[in-house]
Each structure stands twice: as C-alpha cells, then as structure tokens.
Amino acid sequence: MNILIIGATGQLGYTIAKKLTEKNHSYQVIAGYRKTSSIEELQKLKNIHFREVDLTDPKTIEKGLIGIDTIICTANSAVPTNRHDNFKSVDEKGVKSLIDLSVKEGVKQFIYVSAAKFAKWDNKVPLTKAKRYVEKHLINSSLNYTIFQPTAFMEIYFPYMGTDITLKNSPINTIQRPFKFANNFYEGIKNSMKDNNTINIVGNGKHRVSFISLENVADFCVNAINNTMANRQVIPIGGPEALSPLEVKKIFEKVYNKSLKVKSTPPFVMKILSWILGPFNKAASNIMAMNYVMATSDSVIPDMRKKADQFEVDLISAEKFLMNQSKP
Numbered sequence: 001m002n003i004l005i006i007g008a009t010g011q012l013g014y015t016i017a018k019k020l021t022e023k024n025h026s027y028q029v030i031a032g033y034r035k036t037s038s039i040e041e042l043q044k045l046k047n048i049h050f051r052e053v054d055l056t057d058p059k060t061i062e063k064g065l066i067g068i069d070t071i072i073c074t075a076n077s078a079v080p081t082n083r084h085d086n087f088k089s090v091d092e093k094g095v096k097s098l099i100d101l102s103v104k105e106g107v108k109q110f111i112y113v114s115a116a117k118f119a120k121w122d123n124k125v126p127l128t129k130a131k132r133y134v135e136k137h138l139i140n141s142s143l144n145y146t147i148f149q150p151t152a153f154m155e156i157y158f159p160y161m162g163t164d165i166t167l168k169n170s171p172i173n174t175i176q177r178p179f180k181f182a183n184n185f186y187e188g189i190k191n192s193m194k195d196n197n198t199i200n201i202v203g204n205g206k207h208r209v210s211f212i213s214l215e216n217v218a219d220f221c222v223n224a225i226n227n228t229m230a231n232r233q234v235i236p237i238g239g240p241e242a243l244s245p246l247e248v249k250k251i252f253e254k255v256y257n258k259s260l261k262v263k264s265t266p267p268f269v270m271k272i273l274s275w276i277l278g279p280f281n282k283a284a285s286n287i288m289a290m291n292y293v294m295a296t297s298d299s300v301i302p303d304m305r306k307k308a309d310q311f312e313v314d315l316i317s318a319e320k321f322l323m324n325q326s327k328p
Contacts, residue, residue: 001027004068007075009037014172015218055094065105072111091130110143116151121293126286146230151238155214162192181284199260203267203295205245210238210301213316223311238301240315267295
C-alpha cells in the first residue's frame with residue numbers, strides 16, 4: 001500500500017510521516033513536496049520516499065497520484081510559505097483538484113484534516129470558509145473519505161500567549177515558517193512570560209476550548225488508515241478537556257513557577273485588524289479573525305474519551321503537554 005502525505009513539509013504532515021515511518025508495516029510512505037519547500041528534516045526519517053506534488057500545479061498532482069492507495073492531506077495556507085499562496089489557490093482550488101484527480105486515479109481512502117466549526121462565524125473566517133468548501137466537495141465525491149475537524153493546536157495557540165518553550169522539541173514548527181507577518185508578531189511576544197511575567201490573552205479569557213496536541217491529530221490520521229470506523233465520516237476532535245485561557249494560565253504558572261499577570265487585548269481590536277488586513281493580506285486577516293472568534297465563543301468537542309478509545313489514541317492534556325515541553 002502506498003500512502004501519500006500532502007503537506008508533509010509542515011509540522012502536522014511531518015509528524016504523521018514520522019509516526020508512519022516508525023511503524024513496522026509493509027506500506028510505502030511518500031512525502032509530497034514542492035520545489036520551494038525544505039525537505040531536510042524529512043530526509044532524516046527512515047524509509048521515506050518523495051514525490052513532487054504542488055497543489056497549485058495540477059500536472060504535478062496527476063503525476064504524484066500514480067499508484068497511490070491512501071492520501072492524507074494536511075496542507076493549508078493559514079501560515080503561508082510562499083507569497084503567492086492563498087486560501088483560494090491552495091485550500092480551495094488546489095485541494096479540489098487533488099480530490100478530483102484522486103477519483104480519477106482510483107485512490108481508496110482520502111483523509112483530510114479540516115478545522116472545528118466556529119458556529120455563527122464559520123463562514124466569515126477565511127480558513128474555515130475554505131475548509132467547508134473542500135469538505136462539501138469531498139463528501140460529494142465518490143471517494144471513501146475521512147474528515148477530521150480539530151480544534152486549536154496547543155503547538156500553535158500556546159506560543160502566542162507569550163512563550164517559546166513549545167518550540168524547543170520541534171524540528172519543524174508552524175510558528176517559525178517564513179511568513180513575515182506572523183514571525184514579526186511572535187518575535188515581539190515570545191518572551192513575555194519568561195522576561196515580563198505576563199501572559200497574552202484576547203478578551204476576558206473565560207471561553208473554553210478543547211485544545212488538542214498536534215501529536216494527537218497525527219495519531220487520529222495514522223489510526224484512521226484502513227479503519228472501517230473512519231469510512232465516510234466527519235469527525236470533530238479535541239483534547240481530553242476543555243480549558244479557558246485563564247485555566248491555561250494556571251498551568252503556565254506551574255511551568256514557570258511564578259505568578260503571571262494577564263495582558264488582555266480587547267476582541268474588537270482583532271475584529272478591526274482582520275477587516276483592515278483583509279484586502280491585502282488574507283492570511284494575516286485570518287489570524288486576527290480566528291483570535292476574535294476564539295475570544296468570544298467556546299469550541300468544545302464532546303465525547304473525546306470515546307473517540308480516543310475508538311481510534312486507540314492516548315490524549316495528551318494541556319498540563320502534560322506543557323510540562324513535557326518545558327523539560328531540558
């Protein structure tokens with residue numbers, strides 16, 4: 001069996017590739033990449049193979065799908081690595097082409113990593129709007145699909161609260177991809193907890209989220225392969241508990257062994273910035289929109305213990321995640 005990972009050069013795709021290559025199975029793991037992407041860390045994995053697959057170039061998609069049985073697609077342009085990447089060209093048009101050509105090539109399973117729904121804001125956030133477009137197209141195709149809808153990743157959300165400890169054990173991480181807007185913003189806050197004893201929170205910090213570790217999202221994807229429970233299913237996933245940013249703050253205080261003051265940004269600031277940035281920087285606008293939505297609504301995924309048991313996933317709590325990340 002041949003498994004192709006689309007988005008393998010990103011943090012989630014890399015983690016999936018690593019988990020698959022560490023298993024003693026007879027399948028072949030193939031990392032999809034494009035010429036402008038770095039594959040140095042992927043090349044360090046044992047038994048990994050490579051094919052050029054660029055979602056903005058249908059010719060590479062068609063060639064890359066030859067002989068493929070299973071696709072795991074994690075690619076998105078939320079944190080772009082190329083100035084020409086955007087939600088329309090990559091997340092919508094690109095993944096749609098991938099789905100259509102997968103049907104043509106007879107792909108047996110298509111695993112797609114989408115995003116949790118944002119209730120009434122779902123169609124207003126660029127990323128989730130694009131995800132729903134792809135979900136609909138995939139569901140209406142003849143493919144045997146599995147759609148995972150994860151909540152906020154601990155590896156991405158927590159650093160923006162003002163820490164760099166979550167990056168130390170990641171050879172590839174989303175926070176430090178070549179996206180100037182995000183990098184500049186993060187550089188200004190990454191030492192807030194350590195140096196200034198402050199934690200950055202948007203809003204009152206009381207809305208709850210089932211934060212999930214990227215490791216667990218990878219576990220769900222890996223364990224969905226050839227799993228009949230995953231056939232033609234849309235599965236929202238999150239971590240083992242729903243926490244508010246203020247509750248996460250208490251965990252960080254344990255990690256740093258000191259009290260932290262809250263530096264709060266009013267949600268309307270994020271809403272205005274999203275509107276201002278929208279015409280000329282869709283990715284930055286998306287980040288602001290997501291911050292606004294998460295600060296003003298809950299994102300709680302029920303029945304996670306049951307789902308974790310079904311897919312044999314050992315859910316990682318926020319406290320376990322942060323304590324492990326803070327170890328030397």
